[in-house]
Amino acid sequence: MSCSLAEAPAPARVPISSGRAYRATPLPPGAFVTPTLADELARVLERFAVEASFTADRPVEILFKPGVVGHHQVGRAADIYAVGGRGLDAWKADWDAAATRGAVTDERQRNLGWRLYKAIQTYGRWSQPQGYPIQIFGPWTRSEGPWRRISDALLFAHRDHIHIAK
Ligand SMILES: [Zn+2]
Secondary structure: OOOOOHHHOOOEEOOOOOOOOOOEOOOOHHHHHHHHHHHOOOOOOOOHHOOOOOOOOOOOEEEEEOOOOOOHHOOOOOEEEOOEEEHHHHHHHHHHHHHHHHHHHHHHHHHHHHHHHHHHHOOOOOOOOOOOOEEOOOOOOHHOOOOOOOOHHHHHHOOOOOEEEO
């Protein structure tokens, strides 16, 4: 008799940890993620926080909320809704207002939502299932990539959070 793969135990799920320069909102056990995703998030978020001048004495808050569908069901995805006490939709509104007045250069420094998105996009190695785009979607996906052809519906669904999967 051989062992069936179907009987293999599901991989352990772990919380998304806080780092030295950032604090991640604790999620309920039902929203725990794979160790692979947790490690990638820890690496990328710490780098973001340090580059944005946060420290162990003054860490930045990063608000996660549980997701429901797709990669979330197997612990391979995470959703970030706020950074530095401000929602990503509010950061995006700031960004758009700055762009309208031609002040994007300053906004790149001060806008933590945009900085977080770019750090996640630049430093993270995210899932890309065959035939699908890289699994990072958020308010800046159409302007910053990687999947600039994101549909209106998918962009709207991610107007207030960043979704990443690994
Ligand atoms: Zn999600």
